Amino acid sequence: MSLLEIRNLHVTVNGQEILKGIDLTVNAGEVHSIMGPNGSGKSTLAQVLARRDAYNVTEGSITFDGKDLLGMKPETAACEGVFLAFQYPVEIPGIGNTYFLRSALNAIRKYRGLDEMDAMDFLPMFREKLALLEMDDKLMNRSLNEGFSGGEKKRNEILQMAVLEPKLAILDETDSGLDIDALRIVAGGVNSLRSPERAMLVVTHYQRLLNYIVPDFVHVLVDGRIVRSGGKELALELEEKGYGWTEKDAPQAVGARA
């Protein structure tokens, strides 16, 4: 059984169809990249997987770990093991970073029937993950993402992922706005989390990130459809020829390893 199975997914936002029949299968241990031009529906797909309710699924199904993902609330999906690293992480004044992350971890542990982690157990683990992302622990005393630079926010997303240890990590344009040093750190964090039990969906506009996080599969999303799927070399081809090439060359939707 695959970890994630998306079948004929149609999604509308404010009455406009954004995803027009997506088929995608992701197995545990695999890293898939979804590439596509602006407005192709990449972020919509990421948000639907995280169960944001502003999106209206009109057709199709998503099965996650054998369960109907579309029937889940965002928090249930998270507890089942879905994690979305946001393109634009939200600043929330008044909620401390550390407090938030421990609350999230304990909510997930409780769902899975595990004991809650107290501060004594949490802190050593947390420090280790902070070091992995080369983050200053002073940031953690501040409010959630408040006053963080763009790079700090993206690193904080990966830090959360490292602490929450999801089965499926979705990275939504995690590379955008990062300088090369920050990109290396973020990619290093992500790579250290690759494992046979975990799958990743890396959504990106540019090929650059994929030099650091090397995908097993690349899918090209154009106008709400996956128009091409292939190995990592597809990303390089895209970089060279641009998205226009896929639209010209591949008029029909191609299902990914259905």
Added chain:
Amino acid sequence: MRETAVTATEQVQSWLENFTEFEKTAPGAKLAWLKRLREDAFARFCEAGFPTTKDEDWRFTNVAPIARTVFRPARAAKLTADQGTVFQPQGKTAATLVFVNGRYAPELSEASGVPKGVTATSLRARIETHPETLEKHLGRYADKQRDAFVALNTAFLADGAYLHVPRGIVVDAPIYLLYLATEEAAATVTHPRNLIVADDESQVSVIEDYVSIGGESVAFSNAVTELIAGESTVAQHYLIEREHLKAFNVSTLRIQQGRSANVASHSLLLGGGLVRNNVHPVLAGEGGECLINGLYLGTGRQHLDNFMHVEHASPHCGSRQFYNGILDGNAHGVFHGRIVVHKVAQKTDAKQTNRNLLLSDDAQIDTKPQLEIYADDVKCTHGATIGQIEENALFYLQSRGISEAEARKLLLLAFAEECVERMHSVVAREHIEGLIRQHLLFVENAPQASLGRVSERAMEEVG
């Protein structure tokens, strides 16, 4: 039910009976100046009557439910020590004065821990033993001409707290004043009257906490506090209103600030059915700083009115008003912030901000800034926002596994925390934080529908 159960004449008649009775036994009844103060105030009240919504200062708050009720003075009641302590802050206080139905309860109070020279006692005791120390300040600041509730309180002034901090003395821990109202068969009224005199270069913080115990019976607390802060004095005042939903609470804090005095007024309105909180600082000396920080959490049919009147009467003074409101159900909140800058008050720097979260379609907020500026070199700004819980923030928390109800509670606490963070006294802050957490438990337990819908509508400028 007749809307006008009591006519204006009948209204005055019932208060007149109360007043005639009161004067016979009032503390200091033989003191000419005090008798005159009370009688002048009562005459002013009879003349003015209760305000109506035609009065600009009362546009959003209809006090007809108070005006048409016949109140009797609350009766003395004995409470056990437990009943007095259960409400008190966890942290250390310099003194605790407890008032039951408006009367000082020495058996529940403890004032031996104050620094040498500091007086923390009941106003009644002070009137009876040292009236000469009161004449200079008592009733000299609170505006009985303009405000009928202040006039009424002054007419009936008998008890409350009297605090005096001599020059240069620092009182570290806060002085805690607890006002308990017990259940009674008839509608009752109390007029707590507090006088806080902090001499030059002293430092003090005071918590006023209004609580009801027992079943819900109609009770009206009409409180007035005069706070006189001398030169370079640092004073903090905390007001907590957490009476039951049949309570009327009108409280007035009148602050008189000397040169370079730094005063803060913090308020937390949780309880009461009809609540009006007046804060009226006068920055009378140069270089004074005043912070007015408030939080109001309304639900059901509560009406919570915050009325500020900040008077800049000297140059180089700064004032800051920050009010956050969370309103659910059919609650109605009011923020009315008047800033008056007198002609002499050049280089005034005044700012006011009012932020509101409305959790239901039927909750309502009226927010009204009002600037009256007679000086020409000043900086005055104001802003108000009305919004709902931000959908983005809610989704972000949920996407990490936190339940929707818990996420909402966290976001509301965070919003409230903005006000709590401005409170300097750790004891007061922790006390208030605990009350807010307890109060917001309803968010976790309430059914989804009453938490209001979530909308992506951004904060909207209204001021």
